[in-house]
Amino acid sequence: MRAAFTREAPDVRRQALVDAAEVVLAREGVAGTSVRGICAEAGVSPGLLRHYFEGVDQLIAAAYEAVSQRIDAALEAAVDAAGADPRQRALAYLTASFAPPVLDPRLLAAWIGFWSLVKTKPRMAAIHAASYAEFRARLETLLARAGARDTRLAAIALTATVDGLWLELCLDPATFGPDEAARIVGRALEAWL
Known part of the structure; x- marks a missing residue:
């Protein structure tokens, strides 16, 4: 403190x-x-x-935006580190959620708070919609470069897969590990390519 x-x-x-x-x-x-x-x-x-x-709601919305930007930066750093191969870049974007700073139980705790406000606070809903739209748009671009045809549906499916695995990893890391989560997403990615 x-x-x-x-x-x-x-x-x-x-x-x-x-x-x-x-x-x-x-x-x-x-x-x-x-x-x-x-x-x-x-x-x-x-x-x-x-x-x-203006109040605590605006502050929490600013925190949600800041966390979203921090996650985006980590994902982009993973893509940049993946090299030039389009498939590796798409895989890096997806699997960066299974490593720090994204894979963090404290981040999960804050994220659950943010998510719980999405249905009741219009500003939080707008931030959520924008951040997920940006994630999916970036993923669609990476998928298109990797040879996927139905990039919109692929991005939706892969986003849901990553979210579910990330949630489970943060809640109970004894069930499976980050490497296994990456393998699961890798297989799902290959199915869409």
């Missing part, structure tokens, strides 16, 4: 609030997430939240 109520640059304080929202949501769940708890985690006074955000 950060030291209580320190003076920092505005960008640092805003980012501290975003990061703290993710931490508190993961630790306390939606019901236990409060302005006071987030501000204590960030080391700022509760009144400062209103300086950067």
